Amino acid sequence: MMIIMKANATPQQVEAVIAKIKAEGLNVHLSQGVEATIIGAIGETHNMSTELFEVLEGVEVVQRITQPYKLASRQFHPENTILPLDGFTVGGEQIAIIAGPCSVESRSQIIETALAVKEAGACALRGGVFKPRTSPYSFQGLGEEGLEYLAEAREKTGLPIVVEIMSQVQVDLMVKYVDVLQIGARNMQNFNLLRVVGETRTAVLLKRGLSATVEELLMSAEYILAGGNGRVMLCERGIRTFETTTRNTTDINAIPVLKNLTHLPVILDPSHATGHADYVAAIARAGVAAGADGLIVEVHPDPAHAVSDGKQSLKPEKFAAMVKQVGQIAQIMGRSLAVVQREAVKQGWA
Amino acid sequence: MMIIMKANATPQQVEAVIAKIKAEGLNVHLSQGVEATIIGAIGETHNMSTELFEVLEGVEVVQRITQPYKLASRQFHPENTILPLDGFTVGGEQIAIIAGPCSVESRSQIIETALAVKEAGACALRGGVFKPRTSPYSFQGLGEEGLEYLAEAREKTGLPIVVEIMSQVQVDLMVKYVDVLQIGARNMQNFNLLRVVGETRTAVLLKRGLSATVEELLMSAEYILAGGNGRVMLCERGIRTFETTTRNTTDINAIPVLKNLTHLPVILDPSHATGHADYVAAIARAGVAAGADGLIVEVHPDPAHAVSDGKQSLKPEKFAAMVKQVGQIAQIMGRSLAVVQREAVKQGWA
Amino acid sequence: MMIIMKANATPQQVEAVIAKIKAEGLNVHLSQGVEATIIGAIGETHNMSTELFEVLEGVEVVQRITQPYKLASRQFHPENTILPLDGFTVGGEQIAIIAGPCSVESRSQIIETALAVKEAGACALRGGVFKPRTSPYSFQGLGEEGLEYLAEAREKTGLPIVVEIMSQVQVDLMVKYVDVLQIGARNMQNFNLLRVVGETRTAVLLKRGLSATVEELLMSAEYILAGGNGRVMLCERGIRTFETTTRNTTDINAIPVLKNLTHLPVILDPSHATGHADYVAAIARAGVAAGADGLIVEVHPDPAHAVSDGKQSLKPEKFAAMVKQVGQIAQIMGRSLAVVQREAVKQGWA
């Protein structure tokens, strides 16, 4: 860290900064120029806040040189993390397409959807059983019953399942059932949840908060990594801006930015990022063209009667068309669509 | 709700909308005009999402007439909620000033601060023991030890204590100690936490999320109210915008807007809303002038050595000056500063 | 427009609304329901503001059914506008790639760049001669001298030239030289400029303002169209959000949204939308994958010594690589890159 002192900083103020640097176990590099005195704090500063020095008198500005995260940083881990998942991988050459309904609504709904998305080319199944709903009066999810239906759908299709976890108290239940724990946008800075998930060895799909910066997303990933769980995928799902024609604004820039800053796989959720089924395919194509490692897409057999997110859910046939286009873009990018390898126990159902 | 059909909607599409309205237990009011067919859905629609109808084919737009929250709405509860708290009240004529450090750091720090803020005119003490920190490497709070220090500070000063709860698993511990459960900005949509807190009968200070709309804040309050806990205060603490000279942007408009939409008390946090000690007093005055029912302010005996939020913490003497100015503004508004009534057990300490 | 009255609106208030609707030359459609009285204002309401009725007493909300723009709307002009430009077209099957430096700096710089971008596959040349600079002390452009260099570059390469106009007083000079008048983000709501440009018959590239909604962009296009100039292209160039890792946030959603709402061609500027040369190619690919009709890209022979926007400028060889990738994406989209047809007068120069 470089601490730049105010032009009129006193020698006592400079001394106080130096003392604090030393107290933090760092080395000092002092440079007294004509316009400004600059004090370098040398050492392990990843885990330090600039505020430590900003509060001291006489300090003009503190410039961080190293990033405030380390385990998530590509600087310290130049190679892509390639995350194996049921025979396919995420973060390498393959593009993973995760699909399914917003909420698990019934046994038949989730199994029907699972069969349809597998047929269309998805490699994993999503479906919520604990739902973060803005209104206390809205459907809140089927809970464990939903997990059982998901497990059955996995058995029938071979698709690993991706399910949102909303609270630290759900972790034991969830890891018993799911292949990937999803942390939703509203919980990106639920640090208790991050810590608990970091203690598991289950893969995690960490969604960016509605108004979280890229750096904050990486800091949240750092929580999970610091707990010892390195199986983390990041997910851009749209940020909140002033624009109202779409539910959120897809931060497509975040895809190459994240690929540059971190070694973790980056997934795009074009469903939440747009909020309209009509725009999902265009943004899905854009995401893969921009370098995303995968997509997570809402698909529902009957969007008009979905209990949640119907407006942004694709019908299976639209989803199949989208997968086809995405596959062509993947090819140009020198990649291919991931195909699930786990054998389905029984393909039929009734 | 008014469902406005597209100009080219078919009679079948109109029928489908009508069928869904009836299936939801609502009455239908059909109005077929030249430019558009409008279908009213009449009945208890507070707890329904517009999406229910937006997903149907032929629907142009759905216009909500009633608000999506009811218990929090001034429409259904025209009188201010006046929340009694240790002899003073929040939401009525009195202006409550809550003050204290960001984090409880030690026994002496919190007791020293409590005595200082009481002396300066605060009526309640804040202090965090579980800290939501962006970095996993930052200080995470003293936990129960901190609660004990806070309880001791309360005993010595008579000030009720306001403490942030971060997870549903902390609720039993917290209600044993604290007078007001604070829900932080990052947890405003931690619905599990809201539900658990709604089951207690402890007062709640609910902070607005960084990018939460006023309506979403009220929906989160509705979660707590729906649980049976009516002792809720709302807190504006700045929202995230593009401006970078301050940590957040105080949404001062939200104060008269909230006072108009809800009967719940509205508190302003000028410390987080600005992020700079130099701007806190100006924004505190502005908040009370705009109609806020109280303030929550970070005060630290030695901000330069605070473990968190030092930059935005006032020294006790600056805080005392701020209270004086705020008191004068309160008077113009026909109000007065709340004074704590609980007797302090012992004023001295050592 | 549908005017929804408050539940407690008086008959007099309803009458006042009806009277105003009639005074505006519209027909009235009254629907008195149980929960609300709704008054339809039927007729030519495109050019009316909802505020006309919102200010009346007893009005709860005014719901627009038709869009507030007409000439720009796809509703009234379902076919794509295909804009001919020197042998190629914009808005049809072809993808137009416009490239060149931020500022024209010298004769040799612009001619060298023009030759390089043509060689790489661009179909038009950009270059600013009047520069909107945040600081009054920054380079403000070469003015007419720059236009002469651009004209010479066009002569040597056959590339039509796209140049920003900053003020209505520049219009006579500009139309003498340029093929496409660019209106920059900061002037998107410079209505005097829009009106003057609408009176010309020169093609216009209208950039979206930093914080302009999609609807506002279309309203600004409407100004130009209403003046009789139908040769308008829209340009997404990134919007201002809280994210700071990139200069702006590319609103990639705006591409399919605009293609849905309007018949005008939609161009993406990945240079301003990211602000970093490293991210330009990824976002250029994403834009074409999302359905953009073209790109406008900053290219400079020596970005490290560019007088402006060096950080986001591609070197010619990087640009050539980008064009290649974009061409492949175009093919998947069933499109091809536009090729300039105007013959270059002399290919060599010195």
Added chain:
Amino acid sequence: MMIIMKANATPQQVEAVIAKIKAEGLNVHLSQGVEATIIGAIGETHNMSTELFEVLEGVEVVQRITQPYKLASRQFHPENTILPLDGFTVGGEQIAIIAGPCSVESRSQIIETALAVKEAGACALRGGVFKPRTSPYSFQGLGEEGLEYLAEAREKTGLPIVVEIMSQVQVDLMVKYVDVLQIGARNMQNFNLLRVVGETRTAVLLKRGLSATVEELLMSAEYILAGGNGRVMLCERGIRTFETTTRNTTDINAIPVLKNLTHLPVILDPSHATGHADYVAAIARAGVAAGADGLIVEVHPDPAHAVSDGKQSLKPEKFAAMVKQVGQIAQIMGRSLAVVQREAVKQGWA
């Protein structure tokens, strides 16, 4: 400026930076540390962009120490600018209240309003004659006819007049009539307009753009000051955020921030900043409590029939009540309301 080099920067890259610093006429201060090489560029750097060095290879980050504006900066002009205006002053002890309709609609409307706002305590009259309207079909203002009515209103009341200028071509006309040239939010970065206005000696009210940072507002003021016109007032009028219950979000923080960064007077426009007449008084009080030097408020004798901005316009009696409250707040702040001194030629009219 401090140029911090990447950890792996080569000696050649360091040399290139040093060469560029010297080429800019600045002195070099080199500091080679363990973690990073830092190169200070010493001299007159106010008028330089950090981009100058950011584009060079091997550069990690460039940290500005001095602000990018000088004439507007309090650093170089510690005393408040106190701007005399018809017997009262802006920026000193007095609080200036400017009021009037959005648009001048007729002779009687503006004269009636002028008399009413003067009676209520305003010291200046606002009224638009060239209107920046989002839609080309909306009322665009009375033009010179409106200026004549304003001049007559000034004659009858003694109130100086504040009128928006929209284009550089209007400047000769405007300075003949008006006391204060208003530059609207949409023109804050219309640099041609800023430059022309900077060449006059008429006072200027410069409004902050919808998404302009505080720094950008000061850079735009710098344009006017650099032209030799020091009579500049800044105006916060709300910024664009995601919140939709109000038209804009009042950035109340900007008031103390601007008072800290600049010596120029700071005015608040609570009408545009909220967009609702019901919230104007609360925000007006807040503005003065936060340290604003004045207010500009929309007042209309009959808001329900205003041609523009009726929703946010106060009736004269509401405005009078607001002035009374603001006067009380002013007193607490040790200030008083400005009173116009220019004698009205004739008080009656017909």
